[in-house]
Amino acid sequence: MSPAPAPKVSRERAFPLIWIVPMIAVAIGLWMGYRELRDRGPEITIDFEDGTGIETGKTVLEYKGVSAGTVQYVELKHDLSGVTVRVRLKKKAAALASADSKFWIVHPEIGFSGVHGLETLVTGVHLTVLPGKGAPAKRFKGLDKTPAPDVVDEGRSFILQSDRLGSLTTGAPVFYRELKVGSVEASRLSDDSTSVLVRVHIEAPYVGLVRTSSKFWNTGGFSFKVNLFGAQMKDTSLESLITGGVAFATPDTLPLAPAAEDGAQFGLAPEADKEWMKWAPKIPVKSPESVVEKAKGGGILPSLIKS
Amino acid sequence: MSRRLFTLSFRGRSASAALAVAAAVMLVPANLLPVLDTDSSGSLRSDTIFSGAVELWRHGLGAIAVIVFTASIVIPILKLAGLAWLLLSVRNGAPDNPRRMTRVYSAIEFIGRWSMLDVFLAAFLTGLVQFGGLSTVVARGGIVAFACAVVLTVLATQAFDPRTLWEGRPAALPLPSP
Numbered sequence: 001m002s003p004a005p006a007p008k009v010s011r012e013r014a015f016p017l018i019w020i021v022p023m024i025a026v027a028i029g030l031w032m033g034y035r036e037l038r039d040r041g042p043e044i045t046i047d048f049e050d051g052t053g054i055e056t057g058k059t060v061l062e063y064k065g066v067s068a069g070t071v072q073y074v075e076l077k078h079d080l081s082g083v084t085v086r087v088r089l090k091k092k093a094a095a096l097a098s099a100d101s102k103f104w105i106v107h108p109e110i111g112f113s114g115v116h117g118l119e120t121l122v123t124g125v126h127l128t129v130l131p132g133k134g135a136p137a138k139r140f141k142g143l144d145k146t147p148a149p150d151v152v153d154e155g156r157s158f159i160l161q162s163d164r165l166g167s168l169t170t171g172a173p174v175f176y177r178e179l180k181v182g183s184v185e186a187s188r189l190s191d192d193s194t195s196v197l198v199r200v201h202i203e204a205p206y207v208g209l210v211r212t213s214s215k216f217w218n219t220g221g222f223s224f225k226v227n228l229f230g231a232q233m234k235d236t237s238l239e240s241l242i243t244g245g246v247a248f249a250t251p252d253t254l255p256l257a258p259a260a261e262d263g264a265q266f267g268l269a270p271e272a273d274k275e276w277m278k279w280a281p282k283i284p285v286k287s288p289e290s291v292v293e294k295a296k297g298g299g300i301l302p303s304l305i306k307s
Numbered sequence: 308m309s310r311r312l313f314t315l316s317f318r319g320r321s322a323s324a325a326l327a328v329a330a331a332v333m334l335v336p337a338n339l340l341p342v343l344d345t346d347s348s349g350s351l352r353s354d355t356i357f358s359g360a361v362e363l364w365r366h367g368l369g370a371i372a373v374i375v376f377t378a379s380i381v382i383p384i385l386k387l388a389g390l391a392w393l394l395l396s397v398r399n400g401a402p403d404n405p406r407r408m409t410r411v412y413s414a415i416e417f418i419g420r421w422s423m424l425d426v427f428l429a430a431f432l433t434g435l436v437q438f439g440g441l442s443t444v445v446a447r448g449g450i451v452a453f454a455c456a457v458v459l460t461v462l463a464t465q466a467f468d469p470r471t472l473w474e475g476r477p478a479a480l481p482l483p484s485p
Binding site: 016018025 | 335336358
């Protein structure tokens, strides 16, 4: 048995294998950095009059109930006229930064119109946004308060003129055939203080019900009349008895009057005329219920109506 | 028939240098990326090591902030700097003052075992603080990078043979009396 041939020793490698380790480290580091940057969206700046509760790194911008970005920085402006908030958006939320987007701070609110932002009692305030459709923008002017609901949906607002407010509070319902189709948004004294102006908002599916000839009356309060022919009590719902309320009817004379424009003004009668109650114009509406009905292919509602 | 033999040695100057470079590389994401996401009652925040130390300081926990800052930022960098010094000093044969360099080496080796403070902290927090909607802590990529950096530094220290500091020295040097 011959001895094994002498091993051929090549010179030391110029590039030892161990240097693979730092190369892997570089690759991993780059990958981690890339992953971190991948989810980053643009940074936007919002100016607010008041920044109560906003905290750097904690306050989030929420849209549809989920986080769309985080406040990176909040600082007083140099002239003390407000605060500047910088928000880093998530990549998928980048479309929220379009020119006519509206940003506001959500505080807990408890009112007749309902309870909003209650979770912010525990979590602290958060920002929210109503996305616009314009070109991408970097700088925004934040709203001071939650925008009126007419911004949130496509309904219309009308002004009612009345002698007295008659227990109408913000959020009080607006009825059509005793079905709630809107709510009272705000009320104020007219400029010459001879009457009260009440702004009501009619939800998007029902805006077609309001025609230029429509009549509005106050269903709130409680009235009781006794006369020769007997006693008569105002016919009203319990809800409007407490919070006040407005109802309206549209005359069924053909052809129907044109649909009222946004901001149109109407008188507010203290009580309904008997004749108004008989009006039954045929106006197609797309009520949210009817959409559900169609999707289900005829649910409870049609069967109720048939029986 | 002959086979070529490869060696992937984790010993020696070259290995030590390679591992130290890898550790230095991992320190970058470890310090720049968030290490922990804390979600307490709905408000989410994401902290890097440095912002965590700043937050502790702002909450009046100055001592803990200093510990975190020292253990997680200063010491890892000092260790790598020390290692780089050692490796550079033996590049052209043994250094002029092997005794001092040996002390540097033992200091680095001693401190290595105390470097995982952050990793333990993150591991404990993510394990303990899981109260669903009330409070949740999630470990993020930064802590993995940090752990890698620490492990690589320890390996780099192990790969360095302190005897190279004394190579070629005449044995006649007076030994320290026991």
